[in-house]
Amino acid sequence: MVTMLYDGSFEGWLTAVFEVYEYKYAAVQIVTSEQHQPNVFATIKNVVTDEAKAERVWKGLKQKISANAVAQVYKTFLGEEIGVENKLLEYVQYAFSRPQSIESDFAHSAVLYVWQMAKKVHREKHRMEAFIRFQKMKDNLYYAVCQPDYNVLPLIERHFKDRYADQQWLLYDTRRKYGLYYDLQNVSVVEMHFSEESNEGKELQHAFDEHEALYQVLWKQYFDSVNIAARKNTKLHIQHMPKRYWKYLPEKRQL
């Protein structure tokens, strides 16, 4: 058994896949250095992320499966499920072993897994596009924190860049401790460290734009006014707007 340790990045994983072929590993396990638990029976192999190798695997995959399926592979990776590296390896090996695309062979366990996982990640991406709430700061920056279940920031970047082309914004993932910053030209990855309290915006209060509080109140007012009491359906409400998102939603907070 060979255990390949990589840095946790998508390119790193692709590099590992390349090396599985390069060294013709049969029994192999890919795992991040962080998660790795030493096992005396395994041979350890460190993978050094290599863009050229990653690129070749990615290109090769694009020739075997559709753009949509390639995107599913990426989404599945961002799901960060334990062992995902090996499930995806199985998928890729299956894809490379067949003349036609295997992406719709849902009776195959790896194909089914990728499809299901990509769907979950996609749903979280969509939820973040819906439930992100920006707050305007004095310096005109629109600032939002989130805590997505999966690592979806890379997937929502385009959406917010297209949508808010004329405002500066910062989107910060408090779980993974990095954010995206748009400066009216480009989006860059930023790493910052906030304490949990400042995430709630409490310490930032003084830095808010003077109208920020008003619009939060108005939004909550709106949210309360459109409810039709005669149709109340709490179960459905929670199903659509899971409680774990509430702390970031002004309409669900006591203002």
Added chain:
Amino acid sequence: MSERIREKLSILADAAKYDVSCASSGSKRKNENKGLGNASNGICHAYTEDGRCVSLLKILLTNHCIFDCAYCVSRKSNDIKRAAFTVQEVVDLTINFYRRNYIEGLFLSSGIFKNADYTMERLVRIAKKLRTEENFHGYIHLKAIPGASDELLQEAGLYADRLSVNVEMPTEQSLKLLAPDKNRKDMIAPMKYLKGAIIANKEEKKLFKKAPLFAPAGQSTQMVVGATPENDLQVLWMADQFYKKMNMRRVYYSGYVPISNDNRLPAIGTPVPMIRENRLYQADWLLRFYGFSLQEIVDQENPVLDMDIDPKLAWALRNPQLFPVDINYADLYMIMRVPGIGVGTAKKIVAARKHQQLTADHVKKLGIAWNRARHFITCAADAYTHKDLLPLQLKSLIMQQTTSKYQPNFSPQLKLF
């Protein structure tokens, strides 16, 4: 100042909430030249406590109204607080809500003050200001006021993504009874105009890519159900006509919420017909996405939708001779008609069976409602034997097995199967 705007918002959002159309999809407005927003996504940013999607800032410009429609909170004779937004207030609210990612855009409707054109002209002015001064590309849905002039409709179409004229009642009789100031003609005329203008714009777009957009998300309408005695056949017949003759994108069904003590209407406290509303949406989906004809869903002999089972299951039980369907060989169209299998899953089945014969275990994992579908399909290596049950036995069996899962779904925004 901020108190006043808050009060206006509470009055004018409250009055607009009975209009059920809230979808923000089906447009294709791109954010060009670094402006604000785009309309193409159809995102629900919040859900009300009754479980309906909030995607647009849905407000009335004013709840003053010269008309007296019995089913409407804004009617002249209703003793309520009145308010009106200024053009600038609506623009500011829309922009500020949009920038904070609260909404996909604006749904603007209005009571009629003075006359139709006077009101419509203000709605158009708001949309124009958003597009031309604020460089806003988010979604805008304007309510066309019945009786407004063609010129104003034309202008509205240049700025709005969608336009709608509500028919309100499924028959002219009911409309006469409940909305004595309105007439069918004033509602149908703008629909016809819009239909023509939308089609003309599509032709123009084919010739000149640069031709301006005209209501790219089309038009929709709304019918109130449960306020008057029409049956589902009448309601769905009307909807079917709108889809076929007016190129409507959507027909919304609004279960009547009793709001006034008026002896022409169900008394306050009468429950909102939510299951019926849900069934109508399900039937509507079958018409639009599943290739069903109206007669397959309701006809003179069955003019009312079944309340305890969905219309697709009801259809299947009325047509036992068409089942079971062989998952490995039937065409896509027939697989879509199996109760418990949606359009997406049907497509997936057809794709997956090219690789290998599908067994029950395979299809179960593809996301079908197995407890329901199993009675109507055969798979490879099928050992299942109960397929000669009578429709009535089958119905009670399915209802027993699916009670826990079978939570009727009231949101028009959702997948219903």
